[in-house]
Amino acid sequence: MTVTSPQGFRASGVAAGLKSSGKQDVALVVNEGPQHVAAAVLTSNRVHAAPVAWTRQAVKDGVARAVVLNSGGANACTGPEGFADTHHTAEHVAAALTGAGQETGAGDVLVCSTGLIGIRLPMENLRKGVDDAVAALAADGGPDAALAIMTTDTVAKTTHVPGPGGAAWSVGGMAKGAGMLAPGLATMLCVLTTDASVDAGTADAALRAATRTTFDRVDSDGCMSTNDTVILLASGASGVSPTEAELAEAVRAACADLARQLVADAEGASHDIAITVRNASSEDAAVAVARAVSRSNLFKAAVFGNDPNWGRVLSAVGTVPEEVAPFDALALDVAINGVQVCRAGGVGEPRELVDLASAREVLVDIDLHAGDAEATIWTNDLTHDYVHENSAYAS
Amino acid sequence: MTVTSPQGFRASGVAAGLKSSGKQDVALVVNEGPQHVAAAVLTSNRVHAAPVAWTRQAVKDGVARAVVLNSGGANACTGPEGFADTHHTAEHVAAALTGAGQETGAGDVLVCSTGLIGIRLPMENLRKGVDDAVAALAADGGPDAALAIMTTDTVAKTTHVPGPGGAAWSVGGMAKGAGMLAPGLATMLCVLTTDASVDAGTADAALRAATRTTFDRVDSDGCMSTNDTVILLASGASGVSPTEAELAEAVRAACADLARQLVADAEGASHDIAITVRNASSEDAAVAVARAVSRSNLFKAAVFGNDPNWGRVLSAVGTVPEEVAPFDALALDVAINGVQVCRAGGVGEPRELVDLASAREVLVDIDLHAGDAEATIWTNDLTHDYVHENSAYAS
Structure with missing residues (x-):
């Protein structure tokens, strides 16, 4: 019940050695279409990470084919070199997907990172991780992807909200975040997927409305992150076009479910x-x-x-x-x-x-x-x- | 080196049973003149304690003869009954001082309280404490007064700043505060005294300028109190009239010294x-x-x-x-x-x-x-x- 629950998505999560624990740390979510609509809400922190700057630019046209996420390093406050690392990661994902038969440009790859600020990513490990993640892509890969984005989270957070009245479309999602939770947004990464057929403007409006009353109202410790990213990918694979209100409500319900899970797993909390x-x-x-x-x-x-x-x-x-x-x-x-x-x-x-x-x-x-x-x-x-x-x- | 260091002041600190520990909990500072100038800066919290409301009103005319302070109870969020308790406390102090030969009206008694919010003060204990404090007033009573205003403080905070170039006037002071330190002001009570001869407007301007760059820039835990009060009493007993700048600098130095002491004693801090x-x-x-x-x-x-x-x-x-x-x-x-x-x-x-x-x-x-x-x-x-x-x- 996660990002691969709606039709038209494959995902994976692999261990690339970014985390000293050896646990999974690179996740990939690929939208196989037929549509490749995307929207994103990003941290309002003026000190934002390189992947945030990249994703803000890459999603402007309302199109994306893949999201690559790494834990084990935020790639924030890493200067121009850090931005080059993000750019290179997107290019590497695009080349690997294209090599696997799914034609993709770097500008259609969104990037998310989470972990310590002020440290460069080990790019050799990350490249290898991307290759492994592309090879591991599966229609039931959502749970692995949700595991690979965890940092101090103790449990993976996933959700699945069906469309109203037994509709053939749904919204799936995964999120991470346990500390540095504060508005605009909480310290978190979140990828939502839907097989509804929607245009980019509708997707963007639904996502902004949903985050405003869900993630933006979680405030675990008052600290706003440099890396917060919430992405919605729409494949249109169900062939169903819901109303704007129906989409908005399903996206809101998915965000609310994930936000409540973040609160329940906040670092060290007992209430x-x-x-x-x-x-x-x-x-x-x-x-x-x-x-x-x-x-x-x-x-x-x-x-x-x-x-x-x-x-x-x-x-x-x-x-x-x-x-x-x-x-x-x-x-x-x-x-x-x-x-x-x-x-x-x-x-x-x-x-x-x-x-x-x-x-x-x-x-x-x-x-x-x-x-x-x-x-x-x-x-x-x-x-x-x-x-x-x-x-x-x-x- | 405290509120009784400048000429024209007596003070005391006694145990009235407000603190379950049995430690000193009622302090009194009396300005014996010849002048009775007073200024106060009070919390900007809209939920302020009864003594804050009282003191704001009582100091408006720039005149005060005494400050009574209690620890062991904030008298905040105690409704009209709490305000009546503060009013009664001021009346009781005025009557006791008048009975001791120092003619005083209730409107010239400023009141400060600190301790738990939402609990009425035990007025019988407090009345007895006021009587004892009046009886104990002494020209070297400053240290006792500083002890009696402590809550979670581990040490008493006092200061004494001489006027410039061996001037015959000085500024003395005491403060309490260890948690709930945040601007506008920190959770603290502070009484400053000076034997300089100044008018109320000059005293008020010096105090406001001093708190803006000292107490208002201490932020131990981001929490603003309901009871913060900083009072300056001027007796004129030295017969010296400093310039506005000289007074302002001495008051600022006294506030800065006390503010630094508050930081050094903040609850549980190791840095x-x-x-x-x-x-x-x-x-x-x-x-x-x-x-x-x-x-x-x-x-x-x-x-x-x-x-x-x-x-x-x-x-x-x-x-x-x-x-x-x-x-x-x-x-x-x-x-x-x-x-x-x-x-x-x-x-x-x-x-x-x-x-x-x-x-x-x-x-x-x-x-x-x-x-x-x-x-x-x-x-x-x-x-x-x-x-x-x-x-x-x-x-």
Whole structure:
């Protein structure tokens, strides 16, 4: 139930020696058509990796035949040489696919990388990996590809969303990401595939709408990556043309499923926290307030300690400027896992009624009493394991 | 070398049973004149504690005779009852001082509280503490007052800055704050005293200028408090009227000294990190870039692991919007403790040359090559002890 679930795709995942662990680290997803529509949403970080710069350019025409992804190195902050490495990787994939009978130009190969920043990729290993990946391409290769893009992920993340009412088309997907999860986008790579017949504009609109309310609302640690990439490939192999709304909903559902899986596997987390802000003056206001709470290290550490510390929620809410989110501080209500711990900006039900020790999910519900808009941001608690993984990651 | 170092002040610190530890928890600083000038800078958090609302109002006329401070309870998010508690505290201090021969109105008593949010203060204990504090007032009571405002601080923070060139006036001060340190202001209470003869406008301007470049540039954990208060009291007891510039510089030096002490004692920290951004297009741009780096949990966890992870510096720099801080990502230089680990957005000197294991101070120097403005933000690393202290604090 992954990128090879829709018709018209082959994929593979191989070990090329980029990871010191020897695990799979090069993935390839190939769209065999008949259509080769592509769209991508990329990190808004101004310090972006070479593959992001490449992919942004390569996807502009709305066409792509393949996506090559490597873990074991982000190829970010690697200068002109790093960009040349990405360019060369795309050329190597194109030549290998063409040699295998699938005529492909380098400009139709999208590239994604993930791993440490500031280190060049070992190109000899990567070339060999690409050759092996082309040879291993299979119609059931999706699970291998999903394994090969993992970094600190503990499980592979895949999804498959059928079209509405038993339609003959569907959306498949895979993603990686466990740390550096923050908006615009989370630190993640994601490839979605569909056998629906759609044009590039429709694919792009569906993907942008989907990421805005899914991946962009995961904020594991407030850190925006240099490499985030979400790609949608459409093969048209089902022969079915869904409506724009049908496509958008299937893509959104696939992104939402993968985003929830990212949160569940965030580095070192012991709780998944959903911060819902309701009765805001606008959706943007709701997002801003939820985002402020999702970035409070104090609140996140309290949740790790199973402490429903609503005072830390309110102190984070209060940092949002009035022009961004109008509200009356003396009207704020907060419920945690259904217990109304704060009422009208003051003490509500006893916090002892909230049992976080036996809950993985923490639902924080903030009522601004300032309108009727709503949004939810997902984050995680701040744990010893988060500190451990991120202080030891590079060593 | 504290609030009672300048002439015209008495202070005290007593144990009133607000802290379960039985340690000192009520402090009093009294300005005996002949002048009773006061200024205050207060948290910009929209969810602010009752004492902040009180002090904002009480200091408006530029006059105050006393500051009463309690640890062991923030009196934040406590509703109208919490505000009544603060009002009553000020009245009680005024009555006790008047009874002791120092005619004082409640409106000339500033109030500060620190501790847990969302819990009412035990007023009977506090009243008794105020009575004891008035009885204990002494011309050498500054050190006791500094002890009584501590929460998770491990050491008391005090300062004393003489006027220029052996002048007869000086600035003394005390502060508390160890967690929830972030701009506008850090989670902290600070009382400064001076025996200079100044008017309220000059005192206010000096205090605002000083906090802008000192306390506002400490960002221990990105969390803004509900209770931050910095107060300056001027007695005029020296009979000397310094120039505005002389006063401003002495107040700035006192704030800078206390701010550095706060960083050095931040909860669970093993490194103090100074992030200097130079050659920015404006001071605001430099602050925005430095602030973004200071809030990167990933970079701060790397520093805890003694890893000079400049890729995480760059990925944080890249999150600042271009309209806030123009720069070319391919021109960025980063040095860590003097080693140029990143040059022109790419790999510089080997990161192994940076020895963080034996350094408490980590100096991150970011050159934007976009102008000639500069700013420094101080922060700390993200450690197991930070997580521990903040997950166990309320329990």
